[in-house]
């Protein structure tokens with residue numbers, strides 16, 4: 001515990017160095033744009049939001065197999081009765097695979113690892129239907145749609161920060177230390193730090209946009225030009241009504257702009273109890289992975305330039321033991337999961353990657369592996385400290 005305090009102090013020095021603006025909160029609440037955008041940037045946010053909400057049709061390139069017809073279908077929260085575009089409706093997706101020769105096999109030949117559960121129906125004599133989990137799959141995992149609020153700030157944090165964070169954790173809190181997910185940035189071909197997705201499988205919002213456009217909607221685009229083979233049967237693509245590139249990159253850029261300028265979730269009320277709860281959070285080692293403060297690097301966009309913000313995540317991979325989803329993506333093997341950011345927790349009705357937890361306490365109790373020690377310290381807390389910690393979480 002002492003080491004976690006040391007780590008926090010070191011982190012504070014390293015990550016909160018140089019002049020940094022405080023997190024750009026937004027007067028408008030969940031789903032609003034960042035403060036202090038220029039009129040042009042605000043217009044880009046608006047156009048991006050329209051593209052994000054647009055329902056694609058077969059003639060736009062939707063399918064042949066897909067999950068939903070717009071980004072916003074899954075990525076919209078209901079907060080206090082209002083729709084917040086960029087959030088999450090809790091939609092679960094299915095991934096599957098098996099183990100062959102000791103290694104994870106995504107069963108691409110059978111349409112894995114991600115299921116597209118809708119099909120466009122009849123085209124050129126082929127009836128395209130949603131994919132199903134094949135009988136031979138031995139691993140089946142569900143993944144919950146994550147809210148996207150504030151992720152433009154995360155995108156603007158330099159890779160070196162995450163590497164430094166991993167280094168600090170290894171030295172000061174080795175029992176729970178995270179590792180960097182190294183992935184390929186498809187735009188540059190170079191290795192980059194993955195920070196987006198439950199397995200930190202994507203390095204940028206731009207890349208995630210192209211990936212999601214193909215894998216959630218079946219819309220091919222410059223970085224992701226190859227259509228998914230329905231249930232692994234590539235021969236069926238001869239009947240694809242829209243072969244060729246469906247998006248020239250315009251939509252992908254629009255989605256990226258929208259998400260880049262989406263404000264972080266507004267913080268709920270801070271009281272004496274929530275402040276005490278944050279102290280408990282730090283003391284029992286939650287903050288070893290759920291890093292309170294990060295700072296963006298130098299950025300030509302003022303709203304993203306050296307901004308200090310509070311995601312409560314290190315965006316690193318941790319061995320979560322039995323909580324792992326069994327799926328391998330890149331370096332993220334079965335037990336490795338990205339620390340879930342805790343900002344905006346009070347607006348979420350389902351927690352953990354598969355939505356198995358309905359409350360923060362249930363989520364804590366499911367922590368295993370590198371998270372087991374903090375979980376056990378939580379269990380051992382006196383009731384008033386537990387209540388303070390939960391009040392803190394419910395204020396995020």
Ligand code: HEC
Pocket residue numbers: 067068069070071072073074075091092093143144145146147148195196197198199205208209212213216217255259
């Ligand atoms: C069918 C529902 C669905 C649709 C449609 C969808 N998403 Fe997602 N989105 C998800 C799920 C589920 C995840 C978590 C995926 C994972 O990590 O495997 C996710 C994750 C993300 C993330 C990573 C967020 C984070 O926490 O790191 C981004 C960015 C994203 N989606 C953008 C988009 C964009 C842009 C579109 C439209 C092109 C889109 N999504 C369409 C369900 C959806």
Ligand code: HEC
Pocket residue numbers: 176177284285286287288289290318320323324337338339340341342348350351352353354360363364367370371374375378393
């Ligand atoms: C070893 C790193 C680690 C530690 C320590 C840790 N967590 Fe987590 N936490 C994670 C990871 C990784 C996830 C995502 C796991 C998943 O869903 O598979 C997560 C998820 C959560 C969630 C669910 C968030 C969501 O949106 O689904 C909550 C709440 C949470 N943690 C709270 C805590 C609290 C409180 C503590 C201290 C008692 C704690 N965590 C300690 C790594 C950690």
